[in-house]
Amino acid sequence: MLSVRHRNLLREMRLPLVSMIVFAVVAGFTGAVLGSPEDGGDCASCHQSEQVLPAGHPPTAGMDLDGCLACHVDGTPLTLHSAMPLSHQHMLAGITCADCHGEEDVVAPAPMTTEQCLVCHGPLEALGALTADVQPTNPHMTPHGPTFAECDLCHQVHEPSQNFCADCHDFEFVVP
Template sequence: MRSRTGATKIICFLGIVACCLLQLTAAVQGVSAAPKQVPGAKAGDCGACHGKDKVLPDSHPDTKAMDWKGCKACHQGDKMALAGKMPGSHVHQLTGVNCVGCHGKTEKPEALEMDKCVACHGSTAKLAEKTAKVKPENPHTSPHYGTELDCNLCHRQHAKSENYCNQCHSFNFRVP
């Protein structure tokens, strides 16, 4: 095994740095074709670019006071993608549906009946039509229950949703 000379080590190092910069440049270009420089912005200060120019949807939480950790609570690394699934309550809130919209004005909200879900999302039969091509099985129709599945079997608004069918089966699909 040959040992590397100082020049070889430098060339290897510069090659690695160039590769990393190319990957980072490609990732940034996917987000913005012409990122602007913000004087005084520090690394990880997402709000410097995303907080004041309305590049985020109006429903996005205010980023002006957020640091990098605030963004990382939902986003992974330097990507726009979410780090994980948002609870249904967050999705509803970001689309303008607040707690009162479903639960009404009450001090102690209770679990919702399906009529609240289908009022906005449509009947379970319509949902079954929309998800007919989901593999391995259509999640909105069942040989056991037909299309009359209770939404709350799988979908949770204030906790992680789960695949109810997997109590007996091994279906591999995500439940929003």
């Protein structure tokens, strides 16, 4: 059950959240059907002349990751870790859909497993070291066992990520 604070936050974020979900679904489906670009690395590789962000946002056509990071600084409310789906963050880093899902089925790829994530991001102990300073507790060193260490409990690649810990605990941290 969500706390009053979380319900209020969700209420405030409803329109931006729905917009991001719709964007992620449409962009994910379009990218899967059309195929991802050979080389990831900038928004224009998929979006070309489109303005895909909310009204008032600076133009993004042709913008690369450095352009995004000029405003979306880690440690601030505008961080890309909370504003952009992980699929887009991976693409901006030069990682294509096929790099994770393989070439076999780009239209309906199989879900990722924690083992697949750890090929690039692991081992889990190293992730725990990277997030050792996250308060009030380190999300990668859960005392609840391996079931609660599955990456996709928090990290959603094609939709907004969530703080799974907050379903039971009063923990606040940005989940990329």
